[in-house]
Amino acid sequence: MEVGKIREEVEKSGMIDTWLRKHSLIYTGATRHPFILGIRDGTVDLSAFKTWLGQDYLFVRAFIPFVASVLIKAWKESYNSSTDMEVILSGMASLNEEISWFRSETPKWGVQLSDIVPQKANQDYCRFLENLMSPDVEYTVAITALWAIEAVYQASFALCLEDGAKTPAELRQTCERWGNDGFRQYCNSLQQIANRHLQKASNDLLTKAEAALLRVLEHEVGFWNMSRGEA
Numbered sequence: 066m067e068v069g070k071i072r073e074e075v076e077k078s079g080m081i082d083t084w085l086r087k088h089s090l091i092y093t094g095a096t097r098h099p100f101i102l103g104i105r106d107g108t109v110d111l112s113a114f115k116t117w118l119g120q121d122y123l124f125v126r127a128f129i130p131f132v133a134s135v136l137i138k139a140w141k142e143s144y145n146s147s148t149d150m151e152v153i154l155s156g157m158a159s160l161n162e163e164i165s166w167f168r169s170e171t172p173k174w175g176v177q178l179s180d181i182v183p184q185k186a187n188q189d190y191c192r193f194l195e196n197l198m199s200p201d202v203e204y205t206v207a208i209t210a211l212w213a214i215e216a217v218y219q220a221s222f223a224l225c226l227e228d229g230a231k232t233p234a235e236l237r238q239t240c241e242r243w244g245n246d247g248f249r250q251y252c253n254s255l256q257q258i259a260n261r262h263l264q265k266a267s268n269d270l271l272t273k274a275e276a277a278l279l280r281v282l283e284h285e286v287g288f289w290n291m292s293r294g295e296a
């Protein structure tokens with residue numbers, strides 16, 4: 066292994082990896098969901114894909130203020146806050162581009178953005194994000210949730226780009242949005258930030274951050290289920 070790769074592996078091992086091992090069943094449920102496996106093997110129902118696309122646009126619109134709230138929390142931390150802020154800001158810049166992507170992608174699928182009504186699983190997830198935006202929620206909890214939200218999409222869509230995947234050509238661009246190497250590195254940076262803060266967290270804070278991680282995983286499973294018309 067090259068030095069950079071080894072360093073990446075070492076820095077990655079921390080509380081987050083411990084939690085993912087502990088909660089591997091739900092993590093796998095979120096990252097290898099039948100919706101994603103359907104994209105990967107080419108059997109996905111295109112109406113489910115369109116549902117996902119429209120609902121995800123609404124989700125991302127609600128996700129942006131959440132990321133902004135994490136940025137504010139990072140700024141209020143004195144410890145290493147400027148490097149944290151750079152990483153979070155780069156994520157926000159990508160989200161600006163992502164909204165443009167949704168606006169150009171949806172018409173290709175006959176999805177009209179103004180017609181989309183948020184479904185229950187989406188509303189529940191967005192309400193959860195709104196609760197995390199409260200100034201009472203600690204930065205460590207919020208950054209752990211942010212990492213989890215991004216990491217589920219990264220792991221899921223990267224799976225659809227692996228060798229041997231039979232992802233339909235018209236879905237590849239979508240998978241590349243979250244499955245590309247730059248997004249993987251962004252997720253690794255978030256994971257390192259979260260680990261660094263978790264390392265110095267009290268037991269009470271650790272309990273809250275772990276709960277937030279679990280809620281994210283549950284909401285992600287709910288979101289995929291909803292896209293398949295199962296919620």
Ligand SMILES: Cc1ncc(CNC=O)c(N)n1
Nearest residue numbers: 121124125163214215218288
């Ligand atoms: C439901 C959900 N979870 C995570 C992401 C990825 N973050 C930003 O795009 C997303 N788009 N949608």
